[in-house]
Amino acid sequence: MSDILNQIVAVKREEIAAARKKKPLEAMRFDAESRVLTRDFEGALRAKIAAGQAAVIAEIKKASPSKGVIREDFIPADIAQSYAEGNGQVRAACLSVLTDRQFFQGSADYLKQARASCDLPVLRKDFMVDPYQVYEARAMGADCILLIAGCLDDAQMADLEAIAMGMNMAVLVEVHDRDELHRALRLKTPLLGINNRNLRTFDVTLQTTLDMLSEVPDDRMLVTESGILGREDVQTMREAGVHAFLVGEAFMRAPEPGLALAELFA
Ligand SMILES: O=C(O)c1ccccc1NCC(=O)[C@H](O)[C@H](O)COP(=O)(O)O
Numbered sequence: 001m002s003d004i005l006n007q008i009v010a011v012k013r014e015e016i017a018a019a020r021k022k023k024p025l026e027a028m029r030f031d032a033e034s035r036v037l038t039r040d041f042e043g044a045l046r047a048k049i050a051a052g053q054a055a056v057i058a059e060i061k062k063a064s065p066s067k068g069v070i071r072e073d074f075i076p077a078d079i080a081q082s083y084a085e086g087n088g089q090v091r092a093a094c095l096s097v098l099t100d101r102q103f104f105q106g107s108a109d110y111l112k113q114a115r116a117s118c119d120l121p122v123l124r125k126d127f128m129v130d131p132y133q134v135y136e137a138r139a140m141g142a143d144c145i146l147l148i149a150g151c152l153d154d155a156q157m158a159d160l161e162a163i164a165m166g167m168n169m170a171v172l173v174e175v176h177d178r179d180e181l182h183r184a185l186r187l188k189t190p191l192l193g194i195n196n197r198n199l200r201t202f203d204v205t206l207q208t209t210l211d212m213l214s215e216v217p218d219d220r221m222l223v224t225e226s227g228i229l230g231r232e233d234v235q236t237m238r239e240a241g242v243h244a245f246l247v248g249e250a251f252m253r254a255p256e257p258g259l260a261l262a263e264l265f266a
Helices: 004-022 025-034 041-050 077-083 108-116 131-139 152-164 178-184 207-215 229-238 257-264
Strands: 055-060 092-096 121-125 144-148 170-174 191-195 221-225 243-245
Touching: 004 025, 004 131, 025 131, 041 055, 041 092, 041 170, 041 191, 041 221, 055 077, 077 108, 077 152, 077 257, 092 108, 108 152, 108 191, 131 144, 131 207, 144 152, 144 191, 144 229, 152 178, 152 207, 178 191, 178 207, 191 207, 191 257, 207 221
Parallel strands: 055 092, 055 243, 092 121, 121 144, 144 170, 170 191, 191 221, 221 243
Antiparallel strands: none
16 A cells, blocks of 8 residues: 555645646746745744744644644644744744645635734745645745655755745755655755654654764754654754754643743744
């Protein structure tokens, strides 16, 4: 049987075909390029790190294939505000909003609502396989896209990156093993995510980041993704020199996500 990543990508291709019938590529591109101002995603991460703090990309996700429904009480605008506020001193640098409907119960509207309720730059967290989705991401207001190396070949990654950068968007390229890491390093983007979760088996270990750390050049900003649950995880990463984090579940299960963020990164 096909693994979950292959299933997700197959559904994406169907969704894109259907979306293009409703709104052709040129019309989506026009909408995307009509939005001029992006929020500086990379700059927001760098500012936190320059201030000696952790740079946290705080995720808004209702459900996932590995965990099912994670948060019943799900109001993206309230969650975004909570992340933007933190405890007043410790707060998110950026947001990541799941827009995939079928596997994560996300939506484009959630991204729009989250972005409208705060001043943080926003990553569209989805499975990008086609230029159409990059224009769609910008049209819905996203400031950054995610490229998952495990879903894309080199030419596709470079193509999607160029389209996003042409619209002044940031690009976070995500890898899970050495082969993907070295392919991702051929891109221009400085934002490199190492996902501690194997998206095909759902196994999670922070060792994934630690094992690849020495092969990440200094000109890349490394973001450790998934499985950051406790303060000892944060400490382990920061001691290893990793200062940017993408965290979802630990915040989504807390009554007040922004306070959970402030506690985890105090
Ligand atoms: O989380 C899943 O089940 C999953 C399955 C297939 C593809 C992607 C998946 N998750 C995306 C992510 O890796 C996380 O949303 C993100 O890195 C935050 O992780 P966490 O802090 O562990 O919620």
